[in-house]
Amino acid sequence: MQSSPAELLxxxxxxxxxxxxxxxxxxxKATIATLLEDNRHLRRQLALAEFAGSRGFARGWRPAYERNxxxxxxx
Numbered sequence: 001m002q003s004s005p006a007e008l009l010x011x012x013x014x015x016x017x018x019x020x021x022x023x024x025x026x027x028x029k030a031t032i033a034t035l036l037e038d039n040r041h042l043r044r045q046l047a048l049a050e051f052a053g054s055r056g057f058a059r060g061w062r063p064a065y066e067r068n069x070x071x072x073x074x075x
């Protein structure tokens with residue numbers, strides 16, 4: 001039986017969570033701090049890319065800095 005895309009995504013996220021925790025030797029606060037810093041860095045990079053790319057280059061597309069409500073539900 002094949003897994004549904006939602007199940008695969010949930011498995012992928014669960015694996016990523018375990019990998020991050022293992023990288024930080026199970027320290028939950030260090031894991032969260034690193035992920036928040038990664039998020040901050042990526043938001044800065046997105047802001048720079050938005051500034052550097054013209055509207056014509058992106059064909060009118062502009063990045064969204066927040067996820068949709070559907071994307072924020074826990075797996």
